[in-house]
Amino acid sequence: MTMDALDDLDRIWDRHGTGSLKWDGARARFGAEVLPMWVADMDLPTAPVVLEALRRRLEHPILGYPWLDHEYLTAASQWMRQRHGWGPETGQTLVASGVVPALFAAVRALSAIEDTVLVLTPVYPPFLQAVRSNGRRLRTLPLEPDAEGVYRIPWEQLADALSGARLLLFCSPHNPVGRVWSAEELSSLVELCRSRGVRVVSDEIHADLSQLPHTPLPRLMPEAVLLSAPGKAFNMAGLGGAFLSCGDEEARRLLREELERSQCQHATLPALVGGIAAWREGGPWLEGIRSYLRGHALYLAARLAADLPALGFRPPEFGYLAWLDLRRYGQDDERIDAVLREVGLGLNAGADFGPGGAGFRRLNFGCPRPLLQAGLDRLQRALDLLSPPA
Ligand SMILES: Cc1ncc(COP(=O)(O)O)c(C=O)c1O
CATH class of the missing domain: 3.90.1150.10 (Aspartate Aminotransferase, domain 1)
Structure with missing residues (x-):
């Protein structure tokens, strides 16, 4: 094809x-x-570039453990830089088996049992499960449609909801309400989260399918954790594979340790081969x-x-x-x-x-x-x- x-x-x-x-x-x-x-x-x-790369790889009959993490992370960084005007340094990125396992691991790495984790709803259901099933306190704040039906962040309530929270799990763009958050909205979010000492984990798996300019959150907030994957944009969700980035060295150490503890620090051979092809040629x-x-x-x-x-x-x-x-x-x-x-x-x-x-x-x-x-x-x-x- x-x-x-x-x-x-x-x-x-x-x-x-x-x-x-x-x-x-x-x-x-x-x-x-x-x-x-x-x-x-x-x-x-x-x-098609993903299918072709997989086919090419299958011409060799031995499907052993892969050694492709560095190429995968380099391709991811370059892709983000070209596509969204910002990409993580490769030294600041980690491989994960999927975005959802990485989200769960981030909750465990960056908060403690009984800590409060804030989620803006309605949202992709694993956000809620990542908090509940890890024994953290779930605090939810509903987004509000304006007169035109555009979902907005209720800023005053957000300021209150962030008080006493450890983490915000953020979906950018936001599934299911259809928003690509503007740079202005993200700047306000960063300011509020910083003022209340709340770390942000930003799931940006849908970003490559944005119809409006997408701002990667770490561009405004280097200490935020970014999670992404090629699964949605290139329609290869069945392969798994994802990456994290975080500009804060200590948080990154905690993330790496938690990924290893829960053994989701690897992606499969097809995920790596497919992801590299998608980002390089897709x-x-x-x-x-x-x-x-x-x-x-x-x-x-x-x-x-x-x-x-x-x-x-x-x-x-x-x-x-x-x-x-x-x-x-x-x-x-x-x-x-x-x-x-x-x-x-x-x-x-x-x-x-x-x-x-x-x-x-x-x-x-x-x-x-x-x-x-x-x-x-x-x-x-x-x-x-x-x-x-x-
Ligand atoms: C916001 C969001 N994050 C993550 C995922 C799934 O990620 P993965 O398949 O890499 O675990 C989806 C799938 O619909 C999603 O909508």
Whole structure:
């Protein structure tokens, strides 16, 4: 497959029987046959440069332990510098098996049992689990949509919520509310966190799919911990692999020790080979994917505005995750689930994303256009079955 793959993105690939969580695991998750528009991987081919690098590597028949960490981290730093105008020094980076294991390890490394950890919700559910399952106190602060439906940080409440907290787990860009935080917003956040002595862990795994300029948090706050991976942008989540960076030497030592204690300081051979290829050679392909997804987001917004205006939908500022407010169609989440099952549509339940999520659903539109159209037909049927807004 070559760059021509970008001309064929509307092609539907049958993923059944490929061991896909999204497709093969959908019946177990939803209790029905659904069109799965939930977990965050795309129904589009993985970046061809990644597939080619894996194929090349498989020409050698021995798949032993890898020795590629340095190349992986160098490629990651260079990629970030070129793409986002800031990249970590390679001496300040560490390999991890995935962003989620790294997030859990960061909580253990940089806080103690019973410490308070703040999370802005609704948010990717492992943020909540990383705090709870490690015996820290979870403090949540809901983001607030403004009059245009743009989610904002409630600054006054944030100042209070940071008091007495040890860590802030921050999602930038923010899954699921669709925001790419501006440099101004990030500067205000840094100022408040510094004034209250709160360390920030910034998960930036969606940054490469931003439709707006993305500012890596450590550019403004070198002592922050950055977590990222090529899994989302290049659609290679099944391989795992991630990196951390932190400009504070002592915090970095604690992170390294915790990664080793929990034995998640390695990435697999395919993750390393694929990641290096993605960062070194995947830029042009990624541009094509971003523009394809931008087209989807605009299509989605136009169609929802025309057919389901009560949703008041705003397209996300990055990636392929749409956050749908179904509250005007009824407050009963179970009834909404039943209707979605009836029409055969598998979406993520908003309640799983913590306070502020109930009554919402997350729709993954990282798929060929015909699948998106079919999904929206089903969504429309579902909302017709629910009590229409007055
Ligand atoms: C914000 C965020 N972080 C991390 C992940 C997953 O990271 P990994 O597969 O590297 O553990 C996701 C996946 O959806 C995500 O949305």
